[in-house]
């Protein structure tokens with residue numbers, strides 16, 4: 001459902017490739033991307049989300065090429081950034097309503113879905129709260145509710161459970177797993193969290209795609 005074809009990327013011309021001829025087909029289901037810090041997981045996710053243009057290669061969603069563009073972002077894509085990005089001056093429900101409105105949902109639909117997704121993520125009663133008044137786990141769940149409210153076919157999540165306790169993590173994994181299995185949908189999740197392994201249809205070890213040994217691996221070996 002998402003095809004990465006021969007993706008190359010580096011942030012600066014003098015840098016080594018961070019992504020060096022990366023190709024993979026992500027079928028409907030949940031895919032975890034693992035790999036050591038700095039190996040390029042978030043970079044790949046940003047390219048798949050159309051936030052960074054690949055230097056070479058292409059990302060296809062079905063037949064369509066992903067390009068930075070408003071339509072894809074608004075309708076088909078749910079992206080959860082590592083830095084959450086909830087609008088700080090808008091209440092929890094307003095954050096969700098704005099995402100729904102950008103995706104073109106009617107007011108009636110929006111109202112139903114705000115209640116539905118806040119309930120699913122255990123945030124009933126928090127509708128009027130500002131994001132800054134929520135705990136880390138609650139913010140993380142609100143961000144996921146905001147990504148799901150437009151019911152996108154593609155969900156990209158960067159470390160959605162990092163730093164969360166087991167209960168928060170269990171709830172998030174259940175919601176994600178139910179959401180993806182209830183339609184022809186695909187989720188790609190960058191994570192170090194082995195608690196997510198149970199819901200994965202595929203686990204990609206990103207280290208194996210790397211052209212060069214990691215500096216970190218060298219350092220660890222040197223200090224061993």
Ligand SMILES: Nc1ncnc2c1ncn2[C@@H]1O[C@H](COP(=O)(O)OP(=O)(O)OP(=O)(O)O)[C@@H](O)[C@H]1O
Pocket residue numbers: 011012018035036037038039040041042043044190
């Ligand atoms: N905006 C940027 N400008 C220059 N280099 C960058 C930029 N963002 C990331 N990098 C570099 O690109 C490499 C890959 O970074 P990326 O964030 O994709 O790694 P990651 O695997 O997601 O790491 P982590 O698990 O720590 O989140 C790293 O060496 C990082 O320092």
